[in-house]
Amino acid sequence: MRVVTIKMDEQKKDEMEQQEQAKADVKLAGRFIQMKPFKFIMLMFLTILITAALTIFALTFGEEKIVEVKIPVERSEFTKLYDAFDLLKKEYYQDIDDEQVINGAINGMFDALGDPYSDYMAKEEAEQFNSSLSSSFQGIGAEVQERNGFITVVSPIKNSPAEKAGILPQDIILTVDGKSIQGFSATEAVALIRGEKGTAVKLTIKRDGHTEPITLTIIRDDIPVETVYGHMLEGNIAHIQITSFSENTAEEFTKMMSTYEEQGMKGIILDLRQDPGGYLKAAEGIADLFVPEGKPIVQVQNKDGEPQVVNATSGKKYQLPITVLVDGGSASASEILAAALKESVGAKIVGETSFGKGTVQNVASLKDGSNLKFTMAKWLTPNGNWIHEKGIAPDVKVAYPSYASLPYLNPSLEMKEGMQSDSIKAAEQMLEALGYEPGKADGQFDNYTTRAVKKLQEEKKLEETGVLTGDTTYALMDALRVKIKQDDPQLGKAKELVTASITEQTEDTNN
Numbered sequence: 001m002r003v004v005t006i007k008m009d010e011q012k013k014d015e016m017e018q019q020e021q022a023k024a025d026v027k028l029a030g031r032f033i034q035m036k037p038f039k040f041i042m043l044m045f046l047t048i049l050i051t052a053a054l055t056i057f058a059l060t061f062g063e064e065k066i067v068e069v070k071i072p073v074e075r076s077e078f079t080k081l082y083d084a085f086d087l088l089k090k091e092y093y094q095d096i097d098d099e100q101v102i103n104g105a106i107n108g109m110f111d112a113l114g115d116p117y118s119d120y121m122a123k124e125e126a127e128q129f130n131s132s133l134s135s136s137f138q139g140i141g142a143e144v145q146e147r148n149g150f151i152t153v154v155s156p157i158k159n160s161p162a163e164k165a166g167i168l169p170q171d172i173i174l175t176v177d178g179k180s181i182q183g184f185s186a187t188e189a190v191a192l193i194r195g196e197k198g199t200a201v202k203l204t205i206k207r208d209g210h211t212e213p214i215t216l217t218i219i220r221d222d223i224p225v226e227t228v229y230g231h232m233l234e235g236n237i238a239h240i241q242i243t244s245f246s247e248n249t250a251e252e253f254t255k256m257m258s259t260y261e262e263q264g265m266k267g268i269i270l271d272l273r274q275d276p277g278g279y280l281k282a283a284e285g286i287a288d289l290f291v292p293e294g295k296p297i298v299q300v301q302n303k304d305g306e307p308q309v310v311n312a313t314s315g316k317k318y319q320l321p322i323t324v325l326v327d328g329g330s331a332s333a334s335e336i337l338a339a340a341l342k343e344s345v346g347a348k349i350v351g352e353t354s355f356g357k358g359t360v361q362n363v364a365s366l367k368d369g370s371n372l373k374f375t376m377a378k379w380l381t382p383n384g385n386w387i388h389e390k391g392i393a394p395d396v397k398v399a400y401p402s403y404a405s406l407p408y409l410n411p412s413l414e415m416k417e418g419m420q421s422d423s424i425k426a427a428e429q430m431l432e433a434l435g436y437e438p439g440k441a442d443g444q445f446d447n448y449t450t451r452a453v454k455k456l457q458e459e460k461k462l463e464e465t466g467v468l469t470g471d472t473t474y475a476l477m478d479a480l481r482v483k484i485k486q487d488d489p490q491l492g493k494a495k496e497l498v499t500a501s502i503t504e505q506t507e508d509t510n511n
Contacts, residue, residue: 081105085101085102088101103120103122106120107120107185110185113374115359115374116145116146116186117375118361118373118374119187119373120370120371120372121370123368125188125190125370126365126369126371128187128191128194129187129363129371137194137222137223138196138221138223139220139223140161140162140165140193140194140218141157141161141162141221141223142156142157142167143157143244143331144190144193145186146184146186146189149183150172150173150174150182151172151181151186152170152171152172153170153171153172153173154329155169155274155275155329155331156329157243158243158274160221160223161221162218164481165218166406166407166408166477167205167216167218167408168207169327171205171206172205172206172207173193173203173205174206174213175202175204176189176192176193176201176202177192177202187373194220197220197221198220198221199219199220200217200218200219200220201218201220202215203215203216203218204216207407209405210422211422212422214407214408215410216408216410217410217412226243226252227244227248228240228241228242228253228256230256232260232263235266235495235499235502236263236265236267237265237266237269237498237502238268238269239269239271239491240257240268240270240271241271242272242275242286242334242337243274243275244275244277246282247279247282249282250282250286253289254285257289257318266502267320267323267502268318268320268323268498269322269323269495270322270323270324270325270341271491272324272326272338273325273327273329273330273351274329275330275333276332276355277334277335277357278332278333280300280333280336280379283298283333283334283336283340284297284298284310284336287312287336287337287340287341287344288312288315289316289317290317290318290322290340290341290345290347291340293312293313293315293317294311295344296309296310296311296340296343297311297336297382298336298339298379298380298381299380299381299382299384300360300377300378300379300380301379301380302376302377303377312344321497321501321502321505322341322345322498323349323350323494323498324338324341324342324348324350324494325349325350325490325494326338326349326352326353326392326394327352327354327400328391330351330355330392331354331355331356331357332355335356335357335358338392340382342381342392342395343383344382348395348497349393349394349396350490350493350497351394352399353392353393354391354392355391358378358380358386358387358389359378359379359388360375360376360378360379361373362374396497398490398493399489400489401433401484401489403433403480403483403484404484406430407423407426408477409423409426409430409468409473409477410423410473411470411471411473412469413473414467415427415445415467415468416445416466416467416468417446417450417466419445420443421443422443424443424444424445424468425441425443427476428442429441430476430477430480431452431453431456433480433483434480434483436452436453436455437452438451439452445468450466453468454466456475456476456479457472457475460472460479462475
């Protein structure tokens with residue numbers, strides 16, 4: 001028993017000694033690693049940060065880069081784009097302008113679409129585009145688009161320098177101040193054509209029916225965005241012209257209709273000639289004043305879905321005889337309105353086939369102030385017709401008189417007896433249209449032409465020199481412009497149709 005007891009005492013002693021040693025070891029270790037948690041975390045974070053910085057510096061600026069630092073490519077289709085940019089950046093013989101190259105790449109994407117209505121606008125171009133939607137801007141006042149590599153006029157704005165200079169729909173602008181703009185986007189061309197009020201821009205234009213290009217010098221001016229004009233014709237027929245569709249057009253139109261209603265309006269001629277379009281909502285709002293509730297105004301279809309029909313709502317409706325005037329300069333929103341009135345109201349279309357733009361665009365702004373304008377959908381008429389590149393054919397076709405498309409005459413040129421040119425031929429055609437009897441319009445300035453010019457100068461109280469230049473040239477073109485407006489065969493036909501409808505309604509009421 002004693003032996004056992006002694007062994008147990010020794011075992012306890014050994015265990016106690018081991019426990020004391022362990023405590024000592026713990027205390028010793030604690031002296032070396034004891035630290036508050038916050039300080040420990042900050043130390044680890046600082047260590048990692050310094051290590052990362054040294055690694056990046058070595059990889060980026062070392063004599064032999066281990067890897068090339070690139071923007072992470074999450075989508076494989078952009079790998080080629082990044083590779084091309086990196087190669088140019090590294091190997092091109094000059095430093096490249098990063099912003100210019102990136103803008104060019106985005107422009108390339110839009111060019112590849114083959115869509116003249118989709119465009120990338122860098123910051124300055126976007127500012128000019130946005131200003132055209134405001135109350136006014138400075139320029140010549142013409143809506144243009146790119147077609148097959150050429151800048152084509154859709155329509156000049158009413159009372160603008162472009163209209164007064166004789167710019168016509170379908171004119172192709174070849175050069176701006178001597179610089180060829182073939183291959184330019186519409187936005188790039190507009191950036192060259194616009195400028196400060198009072199400055200001049202020289203355009204070279206190609207026009208159907210003319211063998212030689214036409215050169216025009218136009219003085220830029222303020223272009224007010226007034227979109228609705230009107231006056232009351234004989235028989236209480238309101239002639240209302242919409243020149244474009246801005247944010248306020250529907251409101252302007254509604255106010256004018258209320259005014260004419262108070263004056264006893266009996267019929268309407270809606271003039272959409274040379275209206276290049278604009279906001280879809282503005283066209284819908286005007287159509288809603290005529291289309292019966294529940295009937296379709298337009299259908300809009302994107303690439304993934306069925307056409308979404310926009311139907312007329314309840315509210316004020318005008319149930320009066322209405323005729324719509326269109327021509328080759330009527331595009332986009334003006335075609336939407338014309339089609340709605342034709343197919344859902346039964347209005348007659350008079351004039352010439354419209355332009356044929358059956359797509360809808362959206363404008364998205366990027367963070368740097370640039371814009372992406374792209375086609376988001378196509379629109380269909382109430383009956384489901386797509387008029388793109390076909391236009392709306394008139395129910396009653398009436399052409400402009402030939403003298404309405406004569407070229408602009410340069411007042412700085414001097415035309416006199418003994419000379420011969422295409423400009424003299426155009427001047428003789430103008431004199432003939434105005435009744436001044438210049439003889440045969442053959443481009444030869446003879447004694448008959450001289451006599452006709454003197455007669456014009458006498459009537460306009462100008463010095464009777466018989467020479468066509470300066471104020472005499474301006475007087476000739478102004479007189480022709482007045483004649484075109486007074487002797488408007490399309491307006492005359494529209495008035496005839498509306499008058500007939502008013503008479504028919506009156507007879508039905510009396511019976």
